Structure formats: C-alpha cells, structure tokens
Amino acid sequence: MTILKATIIFIMNLLTKKSGLLFVLAALVIFSCKKEPSRIGYILQPPDLQTDLRFNDTLFAQASTVLVNDSIVTSKMVTINIDNNSVLTNIYGLVGQSKDPVFGRITAKTFAQLRYNNSGSFGFGNNPVFDSAVFSLRPVGYFGDTASSNQVDQTISIYQLVGTLDSDAVYKATSPQIPYDLGKKLATFNFPANKSVPESFTVKLSDDQFAKGIIENGITSDEALLSYCKGVALIAEDKDAVVRRFSLSPGSTIFSGIRIYYHNDQTYSSVTLNLTYNNPKFYTIEADRSGTPIAGLGNQSYGAEITTGNLSYAQAGTGVMTKLSFPGLENFLTQMKDGEQIIINKAELVIKTDQTNLFGYMIPRLDLYQTGENGKMVKHNNVSAAVQANGAYVYGTENPATSNFDYVNKLYKFSIGSYLQAVADKKIVLRPFLVGASETILKYNDGTVEGGPLNFYSLTRSILKNDTSIEADRIKLNIYYTIVK
Numbered sequence: 001m002t003i004l005k006a007t008i009i010f011i012m013n014l015l016t017k018k019s020g021l022l023f024v025l026a027a028l029v030i031f032s033c034k035k036e037p038s039r040i041g042y043i044l045q046p047p048d049l050q051t052d053l054r055f056n057d058t059l060f061a062q063a064s065t066v067l068v069n070d071s072i073v074t075s076k077m078v079t080i081n082i083d084n085n086s087v088l089t090n091i092y093g094l095v096g097q098s099k100d101p102v103f104g105r106i107t108a109k110t111f112a113q114l115r116y117n118n119s120g121s122f123g124f125g126n127n128p129v130f131d132s133a134v135f136s137l138r139p140v141g142y143f144g145d146t147a148s149s150n151q152v153d154q155t156i157s158i159y160q161l162v163g164t165l166d167s168d169a170v171y172k173a174t175s176p177q178i179p180y181d182l183g184k185k186l187a188t189f190n191f192p193a194n195k196s197v198p199e200s201f202t203v204k205l206s207d208d209q210f211a212k213g214i215i216e217n218g219i220t221s222d223e224a225l226l227s228y229c230k231g232v233a234l235i236a237e238d239k240d241a242v243v244r245r246f247s248l249s250p251g252s253t254i255f256s257g258i259r260i261y262y263h264n265d266q267t268y269s270s271v272t273l274n275l276t277y278n279n280p281k282f283y284t285i286e287a288d289r290s291g292t293p294i295a296g297l298g299n300q301s302y303g304a305e306i307t308t309g310n311l312s313y314a315q316a317g318t319g320v321m322t323k324l325s326f327p328g329l330e331n332f333l334t335q336m337k338d339g340e341q342i343i344i345n346k347a348e349l350v351i352k353t354d355q356t357n358l359f360g361y362m363i364p365r366l367d368l369y370q371t372g373e374n375g376k377m378v379k380h381n382n383v384s385a386a387v388q389a390n391g392a393y394v395y396g397t398e399n400p401a402t403s404n405f406d407y408v409n410k411l412y413k414f415s416i417g418s419y420l421q422a423v424a425d426k427k428i429v430l431r432p433f434l435v436g437a438s439e440t441i442l443k444y445n446d447g448t449v450e451g452g453p454l455n456f457y458s459l460t461r462s463i464l465k466n467d468t469s470i471e472a473d474r475i476k477l478n479i480y481y482t483i484v485k
Helices: 208-216 222-228 329-334 417-424
Strands: 003-015 022-033 051-056 062-067 092-100 104-112 129-137 139-144 154-161 180-191 201-204 232-236 242-247 257-264 267-274 281-288 311-315 320-325 341-352 365-370 411-415 433-437 461-465 476-484
Touching: 062 311, 092 139, 092 154, 092 232, 092 281, 104 242, 129 180, 129 208, 154 242, 180 201, 180 232, 208 222, 208 257, 311 433, 329 417, 341 417, 341 461, 365 411
Parallel strands: none
Antiparallel strands: 003 022, 051 476, 062 320, 092 104, 092 242, 104 232, 104 281, 129 201, 129 257, 139 242, 154 180, 154 232, 257 267, 311 320, 311 461, 320 433, 341 411, 341 476, 365 433
16 A cells, blocks of 8 residues: 555554563654555664554445434434533424435424413503514525526415424434424515525514404513414425425524513513424424436334445435445454564544535535444433544544535545454454444534534534445545564
C-alpha cells in the first residue's frame, strides 16, 4: 500500500512482558515510503521491547439496507443517559408531502393539544367582547426537492381533533394518527412556490365561532379548554410538494398557536392557546417506497435486509439505515501470535457518497450504532448506543464518533481507533454497525442546544457507495497499528 506524505503523531500505552508495568511510549512516525513506515523513534523504546509498525486497508466491507423505525420518538422526549444527567426533547412538528425518486413518498402530519400553559386559571374580566382571532406558526425550513423549477404551491390546514392524545404516552413516527374532523377547519396556510417564508406565519382564524365560544363560555383553564377542544391536526393537501418543519417552542411575540383578541369597555387584551412541544404532541411519518430501489424494505422494523448492488441507503426520520460489517476484522484484531499484542494507533472508516440521484440535502451527521446479539440496535437507558469517540468511555452514549459530511470530497470519515482497540482487547464483541443519522443533540458555543435528535426531526438522506471492484469507490477501513512482541 502506498502512503504519501502523511505524518502521524501517536502515543501508545504498552504493557511490557517482563515487568507487567504500564508505561507510555511516545514516538513520532513519519510516513513517506511505498511499503513500510519508517522507524524514526525506535531508539526511544526499551531494549527488550520489540515493535512492528504496520498499515492495513485490505479488509472489504459488506453493506446492505435495513429499516429501524420502531424508536423514532416524535413527541416530547425526556431520556436519561447512562450518566443520569441528559435530557433530550423534540421541539418540532413536521407537516407535508414529498416524493423522492429514491426514497419514495413521505407524508407527515402533526397532532397536538392547545393549552394556556398558565398555573391554575385566569379570567376575561367583566362583559368580555370578542374582537378577532389568528393562528400562527413558526416555519423553520423544509425537506424535499430544492430545485426551484420543481417547486409547487402548498396548502396546510388546521383541523380540530375528535380523538384524544394521551399525556403520558410516548408517541413515535409510526404511531397511529389521531382522528380529526375535516368539517371543523380552524385555519389555512398557503405557501406559494419559490417565495420566502416569514419567521412567523400568521393567518386569520377560519372559524371565529370557535374563538367566540371560548370568550362567551368563560373557558379559562387548560382542563376546560381540553374539554372544549381535544386538540388540532396540521394536515397538508394530498399533493407532492415538500415536508415543512415548524418550531413549537414557546414565545410571546413569535409563537405557535391561536391568539384571541377581546376587550372589556375600553381595555383591550389577548389570550394565547399555545401549540408547544411541552404540551402533548407528535407527528407521524408515513413512507411509500413502492417503485423505488428500496421498495423491498417494507414498513416493519428489522423486517427485511436488502442488497442493492454497490449502493446502500440512510435517511433521517424514517429509520432507513445502512448495515455495515467487515468479515475478518475481529480475527485480524484478536488473533495474535503468542507473546504479541496489537496497539491501534489510528483507525479511519471512510465512506463515499453517490451523487447521481440528488434530492434535498445530505445527512449532515452520521453515527455508527452498535447492534446486539439479536441484530437490533443496542440501547442504554433508551439511548441508542453509538460507537464512542476516541478517548471516551467505550460503553457510554454521550460522545459518539460522529462523522460530519465532507461537502468538498462528498464523503463521511469516522475515527474509531479506541473502539477497535476495545475489540482487540476483547472488551467489546464486534458486531455489524448500523449507519444512520446522529441522535446526539449538539451543544453550541453560546450555550444553546439543538432542537432535538437529528434522526428524529429531519428527513435528510444519503446514498453510500461500496463498489468493491473499484478501489476508489469501496468503503475503506484504514488501520494504523503496532505489533508489540
């Protein structure tokens, strides 16, 4: 294997054969040769310690596509991690319909309760008079075809629910829809093609009598409001356009929900029926993959594993993931000769993407999820167990070895040296990975956090290449290692 102009600084923790004491050997190794790395730094090693520096990229990957859609939580989510200190949530609603030529038609609907979110109740005062009412939403992007020539107008309507949301339930993307009444429309939002969408989109309420009834009947508590209106459904017209994302975070000036304006004598006031993630809410994601390369997946989680030539697939929000394995890797890591030990200095997994069927956006962050003996994703306290970053606790969930998409080279690159070392040390049993959108919430420098796990609120998608007949297009596992004798 030719290695050109690569410089690697590594620190190896080695256990000597004679003394059994742990010491640190630091060496600078410069690679600028065709076959073997040069051995600069060997004069630093103890005289009775023999080491052999090597590189391997000859292990071939096997990739297929599976469906893991049984754990995509779309309601408010509170999850305690293995360290008992992590709270995750999902502040968004998804609404719309979009048809991807590769991943199929996606239809999303949001169901939610309206609440005052006040402690106790309040009053409208003496002789309140209804003035007007509006419904407001906070659009924050969309998923679907980004080509302006393919954009179409889209209408989203708000209907009253006739079914009830369970306040204690954990709803998922595959949960049954809550029944709603097409005859009780509260508002209609029109999204023209190729027009910018305001940060806050407000329309007049279609049914003023709904708002008047709240004022006239003195409905001033969440309990009374829930009895009056079980909630709302956000439904897009049956038309291939885009799936829109709405923020359901609370606000005073910019908000999601209904605002009713009224007056008493000369005093003008307003009250807000909030549509926020703190209230019971969730969205469903329905996928119709008929006629696509991944039609064989079906709709049952872990129901089918399909191989589609040299390509595999991953999509956030729908549970489409790539199953990845390396036959022979565990033997490579664990079958040492007597008296030998393998030290992983560096390991990179490189996956290129196919760019011939672009639609929308690539998944910005991918993780490698571990699978158990049953072939399903491992969970720790309901948190998906991703391969952890170098130096992190290998059994943890807080610091996954996430790969950010390289928009220049169109690839993903994972650094998994610590994980492979744990396999070599027989601390972890090597099993296939599930490659999918990250579920770790980003924490920004300004102290704010991402609005939820990417895999739960996004519909971005990536097509991964693994053409084993073309060296440049196959999935590569580059391992730099040392054999200690």
